[in-house]
Amino acid sequence: MRPALSNLSMLALAAILFGAGSAGAQKPLLGDLPSGSRSRPVHVIPLRDENGDTIEPNDHLPLPYSTEQTCGATCHDVQTIRRGWHFNAALPGVTAGRNGEPWLWIDTATATQIPLSYRAWPGTYRPQDVGIGARAFALRFGARTPAPIEGDAADSSQDRARWNVSGKLEANCLACHDRSPIYDQSEFARQLGMENFRYAATAASGMAVVTGSSSKMPGTFDYLLPASVEDSLQPSIPRVHYAAERFLTGQKVAFDIAHLADSNRCYYCHTEIDVAVSGKERWKAGEDVHMARGMACVQCHSNGLDHAITRNYEGDPAAAGNAFSGSLSCRGCHMGSANGQKPSGPHGLNAPYPKHKGLPALHLEKLSCTFCHAGPMPSGKTGMMKTARAHGLGEHNANLDADALPHIVDPVYAQLNDGKLAPYRAVWPAFWGRMKAGRVEPLNPESVRRLLDDKKLSRQAPANGSWPSADIAWVRRVLQLLSQSASGQAEAVYIAGGKLYRLDASGDVKAEANAQAEPYLWAIGHDVRPASQALGANGCQDCHSKTSPVFFGEVQVDSPLEQLGSWKMNHFQPNVDAAYQLSLANSWKFRIWLKVIGSGVAIVLLLLLLGGAYQGLVGLSARISRGRQDHV
Amino acid sequence: MYRTVVIGVFATVVVLIAADLARRVLFRRVRRSRREADRGDRALRLLRLCVNVAGGVCLAAVTVTGFAAVLANAPALGGYLLMAHVTTAGGFAGAALAVAVVWVSRNWIRQADWELVAKGGRPSAASVSVTVLMRKVFFWMALASAVPTLATALLAMFPLASPAQQQVLLQAHRISALLLVACSVLFAYCALAAEWDHRGS
Numbered sequence: 001m002r003p004a005l006s007n008l009s010m011l012a013l014a015a016i017l018f019g020a021g022s023a024g025a026q027k028p029l030l031g032d033l034p035s036g037s038r039s040r041p042v043h044v045i046p047l048r049d050e051n052g053d054t055i056e057p058n059d060h061l062p063l064p065y066s067t068e069q070t071c072g073a074t075c076h077d078v079q080t081i082r083r084g085w086h087f088n089a090a091l092p093g094v095t096a097g098r099n100g101e102p103w104l105w106i107d108t109a110t111a112t113q114i115p116l117s118y119r120a121w122p123g124t125y126r127p128q129d130v131g132i133g134a135r136a137f138a139l140r141f142g143a144r145t146p147a148p149i150e151g152d153a154a155d156s157s158q159d160r161a162r163w164n165v166s167g168k169l170e171a172n173c174l175a176c177h178d179r180s181p182i183y184d185q186s187e188f189a190r191q192l193g194m195e196n197f198r199y200a201a202t203a204a205s206g207m208a209v210v211t212g213s214s215s216k217m218p219g220t221f222d223y224l225l226p227a228s229v230e231d232s233l234q235p236s237i238p239r240v241h242y243a244a245e246r247f248l249t250g251q252k253v254a255f256d257i258a259h260l261a262d263s264n265r266c267y268y269c270h271t272e273i274d275v276a277v278s279g280k281e282r283w284k285a286g287e288d289v290h291m292a293r294g295m296a297c298v299q300c301h302s303n304g305l306d307h308a309i310t311r312n313y314e315g316d317p318a319a320a321g322n323a324f325s326g327s328l329s330c331r332g333c334h335m336g337s338a339n340g341q342k343p344s345g346p347h348g349l350n351a352p353y354p355k356h357k358g359l360p361a362l363h364l365e366k367l368s369c370t371f372c373h374a375g376p377m378p379s380g381k382t383g384m385m386k387t388a389r390a391h392g393l394g395e396h397n398a399n400l401d402a403d404a405l406p407h408i409v410d411p412v413y414a415q416l417n418d419g420k421l422a423p424y425r426a427v428w429p430a431f432w433g434r435m436k437a438g439r440v441e442p443l444n445p446e447s448v449r450r451l452l453d454d455k456k457l458s459r460q461a462p463a464n465g466s467w468p469s470a471d472i473a474w475v476r477r478v479l480q481l482l483s484q485s486a487s488g489q490a491e492a493v494y495i496a497g498g499k500l501y502r503l504d505a506s507g508d509v510k511a512e513a514n515a516q517a518e519p520y521l522w523a524i525g526h527d528v529r530p531a532s533q534a535l536g537a538n539g540c541q542d543c544h545s546k547t548s549p550v551f552f553g554e555v556q557v558d559s560p561l562e563q564l565g566s567w568k569m570n571h572f573q574p575n576v577d578a579a580y581q582l583s584l585a586n587s588w589k590f591r592i593w594l595k596v597i598g599s600g601v602a603i604v605l606l607l608l609l610l611g612g613a614y615q616g617l618v619g620l621s622a623r624i625s626r627g628r629q630d631h632v
Numbered sequence: 633m634y635r636t637v638v639i640g641v642f643a644t645v646v647v648l649i650a651a652d653l654a655r656r657v658l659f660r661r662v663r664r665s666r667r668e669a670d671r672g673d674r675a676l677r678l679l680r681l682c683v684n685v686a687g688g689v690c691l692a693a694v695t696v697t698g699f700a701a702v703l704a705n706a707p708a709l710g711g712y713l714l715m716a717h718v719t720t721a722g723g724f725a726g727a728a729l730a731v732a733v734v735w736v737s738r739n740w741i742r743q744a745d746w747e748l749v750a751k752g753g754r755p756s757a758a759s760v761s762v763t764v765l766m767r768k769v770f771f772w773m774a775l776a777s778a779v780p781t782l783a784t785a786l787l788a789m790f791p792l793a794s795p796a797q798q799q800v801l802l803q804a805h806r807i808s809a810l811l812l813v814a815c816s817v818l819f820a821y822c823a824l825a826a827e828w829d830h831r832g833s
Contacts, residue, residue: 355794356794356795357791357792357793357794358788358789358790358791358792358793359794359795359798360788360795360798361795361796361798361799362708362710363795364795577711580711580712580715583712583715584715587715587718587719590722591789593722594718594721594722594789595786595789595790597722597725597726598721598722598725598782598785598786599786601725601726601728601729601782602725602778602779602782602783602786604729604732604733605728605729605732605775605778605779605782606779608732608733608736608775609772609775609776609779611736612736612739612740612741612772612775615740615741615742616740616741616772619740619741619742619743619744619745619746620741620746622742622743622746623743623746623747623750
């Protein structure tokens with residue numbers, strides 16, 4: 001009887017558990033079920049390791065906590081969240097939307113600056129197509145994304161083995177939602193530099209101090225059996241030292257979690273700054289008008305549980321069919337609905353309705369709002385800027401030199417997909433590749449580097465982190481080397497500064513135009529300037545003059561080779577007639593005459609009209625009173 | 633809609649002129665018009681001729697540049713055509729002023745004109761001819777439509793109107809300009825017809 005009862009009990013228990021599990025998949029988890037309260041939920045919770053076990057800080061060798069397990073075990077649907085915008089770049093079937101900021105892979109030794117994106121935006125390259133595996137990507141960029149990064153097919157066999165040592169990089173909820181002043185994403189970056197992937201979030205949170213480095217561990221290292229490594233490596237074994245004072249009764253800790261991410265968290269990855277005001281001159285830099293007025297990033301860039309954060313440009317496919325998401329664009333907030341109603345703004349912000357006095361309506365059709373209101377004020381030539389993601393701003397080892405690579409130029413006034421003129425940032429690609437079926441396929445920068453190292457052709461990185469010294473003779477030698485190293489393979493080429501370099505029949509380097517050499521552009525959304533600082537605030541001639549930077553400005557060409565000058569802004573404006581714009585600019589000086597003459601004529605004509613009316617009335621009066629005058 | 637109205641108005645003007653010409657040719661009902669005023673000396677007559685020709689040329693230029701896009705069913709007046717329109721509009725404004733100054737004294741509505749109106753268009757010895765009366769009417773109508781035509785264009789050049797308000801100004805400009813062109817053409821025709829009447833007497 002006993003075994004039978006036991007079996008039945010087990011079956012019943014399994015049925016209950018299975019049923020509960022099924023029901024759990026249907027219903028929102030505890031933390032995803034809105035209570036309706038506007039107060040912030042308190043997060044006093046146990047820490048869990050990556051196996052879901054509760055962490056005891058007094059254990060002999062406590063493990064780092066897992067964000068996905070700690071947040072997702074019972075409270076938040078991490079699997080749904082992992083399909084959100086910040087996490088889904090590498091997932092198949094995700095709509096890429098308009099071009100965004102790429103990941104810029106820099107290698108000064110090979111004079112490489114190549115835009116990468118898992119989203120395959122036109123002009124970027126998928127990391128795996130350049131032979132860059134997930135591990136190399138995580139080591140280079142992992143600190144500036146909350147996305148989970150796990151091994152992929154592009155990882156080398158050596159890298160595949162290293163995942164077990166370092167652990168995978170989990171979705172880091174705290175990167176956005178931890179409001180604690182001691183949460184330190186730069187510590188996260190430092191831990192990644194030591195390949196402490198599974199320890200990075202723990203170290204960043206301030207819950208613990210992490211010592212040691214996975215990068216020093218052999219490929220056979222098992223983090224659950226740290227004693228297995230040789231004695232000389234014992235001091236370098238990654239260890240977690242939890243702060244005992246952070247643990248409350250029941251081994252729980254208090255997280256300062258904000259449902260709406262603090263802007264300070266966004267800034268860690270999304271700071272963008274003009275090099276002229278970076279570093280020591282930061283105090284002179286302005287701020288987005290919305291932030292200066294006390295708004296937060298998430299008031300516009302919002303999302304639900306799906307974490308499909310709105311990008312807020314018109315035509316965003318992610319906002320299709322969602323009227324509220326659509327209302328979060330510039331026009332949605334400031335211009336109101338299509339029927340001309342004044343906006344009330346989401347969140348009751350009562351966004352000011354722009355007066356645009358004197359602005360012909362045509363401008364609202366041909367220009368994006370950002371054309372006049374976003375990015376740095378244009379001058380005759382584009383400037384250089386830095387972004388947190390490209391330059392590691394805020395990280396311990398970031399190169400603060402103004403010339404540090406990558407070189408991003410802005411503002412470039414261009415017409416892309418929607419045909420509207422808008423300001424863009426641009427990066428000039430520079431990489432080695434091979435011509436295949438008329439297209440350049442980039443070579444893995446690491447492979448090229450090893451090849452150049454062998455032949456002592458690698459370039460020495462300058463201290464300022466800018467381009468190394470390189471010339472056409474060096475390009476020729478490298479192209480010859482690449483041709484020899486893989487005879488019979490496709491032709492080796494080099495792309496830089498808007499040109500494609502290849503060897504001609506005589507062995508000389510020939511430079512030619514190529515679409516893949518054109519700069520990669522992505523739209524400038526911020527900083528938004530108020531009306532008083534917008535283009536046009538000083539009058540029409542901000543744009544309609546012979547020296548107008550938006551039509552006749554120059555885009556600085558960036559190249560490791562010789563200075564190649566600049567490209568005309570009009571190159572990026574296929575539907576703008578430069579000759580017409582010049583004629584219009586030239587005609588502008590006559591506009592004041594037109595105003596004066598026209599006003600004078602209108603006044604005189606009005607006086608004549610009044611005189612005519614007077615005369616007509618006199619004549620009418622005479623006609624009516626004819627024959628009556630004798631009686632007067 | 634506006635294109636249909638423009639075509640309708642232009643067609644109406646052409647029909648009116650053609651009908652009057654046909655009437656004049658077929659029925660030869662030439663009415664001697666009263667000499668309105670001293671024609672002045674030769675230099676002044678030459679000046680008047682120049683003003684009239686300049687006015688006609690500028691009217692033609694501004695009409696062609698202004699209505700070409702509408703008649704060609706283009707989405708909007710823009711580009712070089714708009715630049716040409718604005719350039720000719722400046723000349724037209726000057727010419728319109730000159731024409732107005734030259735013609736205003738001959739187009740005052742006087743008691744004699746009201747006589748003709750009171751008699752239902754049947755001229756008497758004391759009244760002017762119907763052609764002259766119509767010339768005066770179209771002169772003042774052209775003048776009355778020239779003011780808003782100019783004013784709406786000028787207001788749009790100052791930082792006063794929002795884009796939506798500018799659209800209203802543009803519509804007002806288009807309507808008053810259409811009226812201006814129609815009245816100007818009819819005024820010119822009536823002026824010529826009155827001259828023919830006078831010479832035929």
